[in-house]
Amino acid sequence: MKRFLQKWLWKRREKETTNDLPGRLLRKLAPKRTRFAAVDIGTREIKMVEISATGGKTEVTAFCRVPAPVGELGEAVYEEALVNALCDMVLSSGIQTKEVITTIGGNKTITRHIHVPALPDRELEATVRLEAEKFIPAAVGELTIRYLKLGETNRAGERYLHLLLVAAPTTVVYDYYGVFTRAGLIIAAIDLEAFSLWRVFGGLETSTAILDIGASKTQLLVVRDGVLQFTRTIPAGGDLLTRSLAEHYGLTFQEAQRVKEEEGELLGKEDATISSTAAMQVDFSLRYGLSGLIREIRRSLDFYATQYNAAAIERFIISGGTSKLKGFREFFAEAMETPVDSGAPGIYGLPEYREEAVSYDPTCAVVLGTALREVAG
Template sequence: MQVFHGIGVGGRQYKKAARGIKFPSIKGSLSKELLRKLAPKKTQYAAVDIGSREIKVVEVSTADGYPEVIASGRLTTPAGVLGEPEGDEDLVNALNEVVLYSGIQSKEVIATISGDRVITRHIKVPVMPAKELETAIKYEAEKFIPIPVDDLNIRYLNLGEMESDGERYLHLLLAAVPSSFVYDYYEIFIRAGLVVAAIDVQSLCLWRVFCGLDTSAARAGTAGILDIGAAATQFLVVSDRGLQLSRTLPVGGNLLTQSLAENYGLEFQEAQQLKEEQGELLSVEAAASAAAGAMQMDYSLRVGLSNLIREIRRSLDYYASLKDATTIDRFIISGGTSKLKGFREFFAEAMEVPVDFGHPGIPGLTGGGAAEPLPFDPAFAVAVGAALREIVEDV
């Protein structure tokens, strides 16, 4: 087992994944600290988010003292799933293409792993020295992960101390990924001419982009954050900027597409195009005078959304059962599905709290697709959060 503060592969195992590439060593009296001081200060950071539907790439610059998106691009993810050998070459070609036309300059990138491939758990362990945590984490991981821990890369994040029944505990967020998958990831990026500096977890990317900077989600109180992708949804609860809960829900925008396909008698891709071009959820007022076609669209979308809302309510019930849970007073939404016309209003009505689009306050990445232009494209939330990894200090 390897325990890192950033998922990756190290030593001989990395050389196996990056076979054919040699790394220079530092010799003599030149220390790493001196090398850091002598090296030019890095001001540009690139990230790649490979989603089930789209690949998103961004490059963020801090040259003027505050993050700004200076390059971005998106491309449909090839049909071959990452980890399936027959799809690797298509993915390599897609990475080459999106990097080329997006205009990002950095060849060193932060990559993300989709939530359905990462096992995450919140655990508590007695307060102990950091050097003893590895043994404790291995023991805890063996309890809930159905894969031998020696075959996993495990990342943990210390979310702080908590008290339970008079005892002090460490609140840890564990993220585990099969090592074989990590090696495949590195190999694919290398073949695309990119160097993976780190592999990041989507939930932490979302925390950074919406809570790591001075944003609406970072203010006092408790916020629910939802990033609704095509196949999965990331659900976070943040209280006074502290990460309280992180879950991956196995539902997303594909539910809506499938519902449209069934109700309109379309193939999946045709239904996806229909959703993007004509999809709209109606308000009560609009529904009263809507045409039959608009009502059919509204009904079909709501059928698909019913399962998503059900999963969200289950997570809310679980959070409410926790000892230190506080009332969620607002929701921040992101992800491609959040741009569906009428979704924000629909979700606010369902949750009975204010709902707004997430906006990190970073210029350079506007987005459309909602009822009106957005100051930040919510589909890029995870990618931008990954690019902020070296800029924003985690939780």
């Protein structure tokens, strides 16, 4: 368990080299791993993928999506349902590796961007701890804290480091570990959703905002010239639209979700004159739900704009289930007055992927990016 915690996030490799000599030697003798599996436990769906990377070719070898149980980690019934779902997914997807990488996101982690004077690594640890204490609420208990150097800037002749701080309650890390172990899987590492998306969509030469709009949350990141500039989890997603439909039509959440996914459509200007009253009512209700989501996205982008070195967003890439809503891309481009591309992983990202020319469902951007963690290095 201790070794697993040390493997948390990107510190994995450095830590291993310092205090795990026998393990290191064994790994050197073992054949190089070519298969990598990832699991994304979303609010609406669990996604599992396995990729194989051999001879410069990366391809998906197993894939599975199932509805996620409702609940929170720490709740026995929810955890039991998760274990069962993971067991079923292993069987039905046919993944061969038992080692998986997963992500922690949403309200389970606290992330902050900070700029601190450049210091040697040992002194940096202490500075990071001090900074972390400023923004972490006293009530969260024991935390696992990590940081990643995103870049360096020069201000009035002084060198500053741009760091991303990540803190997660240690209990959450243990809960994840317990659930996967009970399903016969081993967590090889825990990643951040933002990094997974950065891997899949981040190799662009513009100032791009990437938004993975799920059910309960939206992961925002801004990437410029391939460098991660900003990341934030917005606690709003497609559930806002479902609730709006449910209230409007007096439906249950499940019924409203079905209506949204199967019949939901945002009408364009030219559709307005030819559409039925029923379609116009659905459009109205969806727009009502979307107004809350757009407000939250704007607020986060406004916050990014106040950050040191921020640049205007030249384009958006959208992924996640809510990006599949008919008419959403056009609606969002109009709302943001900026070009918007649909993020079907497989079109953007690694050159190997581009050659494969396979488009995966936009809900799978996170899980594919997570599986690519070891491939992308």
